Amino acid sequence: MIPLSWYLTLSAVLFTIGVAGVVIKRNAIAMFMCIELMLNAVNLTFVAFSSYFRDVTGQLFVFIVMTVAAAEAAVGLGIILAVFRNRESLDVDDASVLKY
């Protein structure tokens, strides 16, 4: 039986990589993918706890998180399309002033 802490360690590592990616990356789509990675790290924690405590609630939460991620993907990519159309660039530094 694999200890629970192994899964939590992997989740923490993936989440940290995701945070680092959001901070480092300047391409809007790459930042978006790093956010997806962070969501997946949290999902792993949910499933690990759910499996170890024999409680299905965590996996239901993962289901909801995945739905939110899908909705976020649709709206986020719509925003990225709109920004690209206005500015011809996906660099977030070019879009630092949201007003124009």
Added chain:
Amino acid sequence: MLSLFAPTLLTTPALALEWLADYADEGVFVLLFGVAVGAAVSMVAQRNPLYSAISLVFVFMALAGLYLLLAAPFIAAIQVIVYAGAIMVLVVFVIMLLNVEEEERRRPLRLRLLVPAAVVMAAVLFAESAFILYFVHDAAAERAQAAGASTVGLTSSIGAGLFTTYLLPFEITSALILMAIVGAMTLARRASDIRPTDVVVPGSMVLARHTLTPEPDVDSTPVHARSTGEAGRELGLAGAQYRNEEEE
């Protein structure tokens, strides 16, 4: 854990097989751990967004394998279908559509003074999480494990939970998806070719001058307006009547 690497067990083939069977879970976990972390690092390190996307698909696949290892086959299946299938196809589609150029090299770091502080805080956070992982043992989890096999994670148990106890969140999710569909359609519509009969949502991004007047030599300073109709009137586009304003 020391016995995992004990060479004495590997002296005979039968014992080696037994050892393999004992630690098959751990072996698969370590493999998937390596794939997930390696692909995640590669995703951040790549400068071409398409390579990042492919690395992310590897992370998703490794996580699906871990969900199977955790006896959660339903979550593993929708991980592959929804994440690696639907969401990543959407991302790759947008990357292809926009013809994204490679990211430029990093600019020199500002705020160098904060680097030591960041290192110290990262060390504190690391020590904290290591302490929790090593010294905190959960008796409840061990008791639940001792109770034997369970149906948690099978599709039937998830379906039963979704349609009884968690029916309201499930229904709210459907409303959320509907809102996301409407929002995505509103955001992604092409704003440059608005005909006078088109319905335009007030507050959408149609605010730059050149998107409203087709002449190429018009200056592209933005128009300050709360709605597209207001922007049209400010620009003197007499014919620009918008149906949503007429209906009101």
